[in-house]
Amino acid sequence: MFTGLIQSIGTIERVGQEELQITWGAMSLTPLQDDLAIGDSISVDGICLTVTQILSAGFIASASPETLRRTTLDQLQGTASVNLEASLRVGSKLGGHFVTGHVDxxxxxxxxxxxxxxxxxxxxxxxxxxxxxxxxxxxxxxxxxxxxxxxxxxxxxxxxxxxxxxxxxxxxxxxxxxxxxxxxxxxxxGKYVEKFLRLAPAHSRAVAELEQAIAPAEQLTPAFLAEHGYL
The missing domain is CATH 2.40.30.20 (Elongation Factor Tu (Ef-tu); domain 3)
Structure with missing residues (x-):
């Protein structure tokens, strides 16, 4: 999870079929380099990538075919400038909004x-x-x-x-x-709201069917509870 507040600008290039090398310049070392570990999630131009190898001035990450197709990575040729942000830590300031790094x-x-x-x-x-x-x-x-x-x-x-x-x-x-x-x-x-609205008619039908199924049951009274072993 990220906030959308960029911490540094780096460069990116393809170094394999699905491998990417991200490098930051001497003027943008920031906390990204100070606290980087293998397995960390880094937002690279809004794409959540996992650090697989740490370099002296950057890191290597892998991207799945789906990530390549859905993002600008599929059009990457040579090197390009990218925005970098480390993942949100518990207790950190949330100055932007919740960004998942899952590009649409x-x-x-x-x-x-x-x-x-x-x-x-x-x-x-x-x-x-x-x-x-x-x-x-x-x-x-x-x-x-x-x-x-x-x-x-x-x-x-x-x-x-x-x-x-x-x-x-x-x-x-x-x-x-x-x-x-x-x-x-x-x-x-917005994505969750869209799904809830899309499923609302089916949910309403399910609730109505449930209400209809339990409608004939006796009202919940002390006598009813005693009869069924709850008192």
């Missing part, structure tokens, strides 16, 4: 326009697995960065966020060009 799909930068107080950045979202969870004023993780949707289309296939200068300068959002892919993860709460 890929979106694409439309435009990044500076304003007096922020960068207004818009994205297109062709994947319905992602767009269904995008709502105005809702939370979304873009390359692992916790952001709030400022505006979106009714279907969620387009949305805009406002990024403060500090966040823009300390994440790889600053390097994006129109058309570049980004990893998107919708708010996990």
């Amino acid at each position: 799909g890929v979106g694409y930068l439309e435009a990044a326009v500076p304003s007096a107080t922020a960068w207004e950045i818009s994205f297109t979202v062709p994947d319905a697995r992602v767009s269904r969870y995008i709502v105005s004023k809702g939370s979304i993780a873009v390359n692992g960065v916790s952001l709030t949707v400022a505006e979106c289309s009714p279907s969620g296939d387009w949305f805009k966020v406002a990024v403060i200068p500090l966040t823009y300068a300390e994440t790889n959002l600053q390097y994006l060009k129109p058309g570049d892919p980004v990893n998107l993860e919708g708010d996990v709460l």
